Amino acid sequence: YIETPRGLRSFKTIFAQHISDECKRRFYKNWYRCKKKAHIRTGQKWADDDGKQMIESDFDKITKYCSVVRLLCHTQPKLFKLKEKKANIMEIQINGGETADKVAYARSLLEKPISVKDLFAENEMLDVIGVTKG
Numbered sequence: 001y002i003e004t005p006r007g008l009r010s011f012k013t014i015f016a017q018h019i020s021d022e023c024k025r026r027f028y029k030n031w032y033r034c035k036k037k038a039h040i041r042t043g044q045k046w047a048d049d050d051g052k053q054m055i056e057s058d059f060d061k062i063t064k065y066c067s068v069v070r071l072l073c074h075t076q077p078k079l080f081k082l083k084e085k086k087a088n089i090m091e092i093q094i095n096g097g098e099t100a101d102k103v104a105y106a107r108s109l110l111e112k113p114i115s116v117k118d119l120f121a122e123n124e125m126l127d128v129i130g131v132t133k134g
Contacts, residue, residue, distance in 0.1 A: 001068040011066050012058050015039060016111045017046035022087040023074040031085075062103055069094045069102040073114060091129075092119065 001008040019039045028034045045051030062069065071094065074087035092114075094102045120126070 001070065002065055003067050008068060012062050013072070014055060014058050014062075015042040015072075017043050018111060019043070020074075020076075020087070022077055022085060023089065025086045026074070026089055059103060059107065063100045066099060069099065069106055071106055071109060076113070093129075 002011040019042070021036075024036065024038050025031050027038045028036075045055060070091045072089060073092055074089045077084050077087055094106055096102075
């Protein structure tokens with residue numbers, strides 16, 4: 001996110017190479033009738049050299065201009081054995097250090113599972129930016 005006079009604005013979004021079907025389900029209203037074409041090009045960016053250069057330039061721009069770095073993460077409903085198949089998507093803000101350190105840490109977490117124990121300690125207070133249902 002970049003700071004503007006009206007508040008924070010999203011500057012760049014970089015997706016991982018592989019996005020699970022559970023996460024893709026969240027982007028569609030009707031999964032069984034759709035063509036399932038969401039985020040096909042994002043995976044292709046990571047495969048060729050031009051795409052990798054674009055991704056590197058995006059990481060450099062984020063390091064240079066942004067003040068707030070957040071991760072878009074999703075749950076893995078297949079591990080819960082529940083009825084729901086759509087993943088819940090959430091933003092996790094990375095705090096502490098310079099922006100370059102935040103970007104490097106976020107880049108190291110791409111396509112890796114993040115457990116709740118890694119993020120939160122027991123009896124820790126949380127600030128919730130926004131929770132909506134709908």
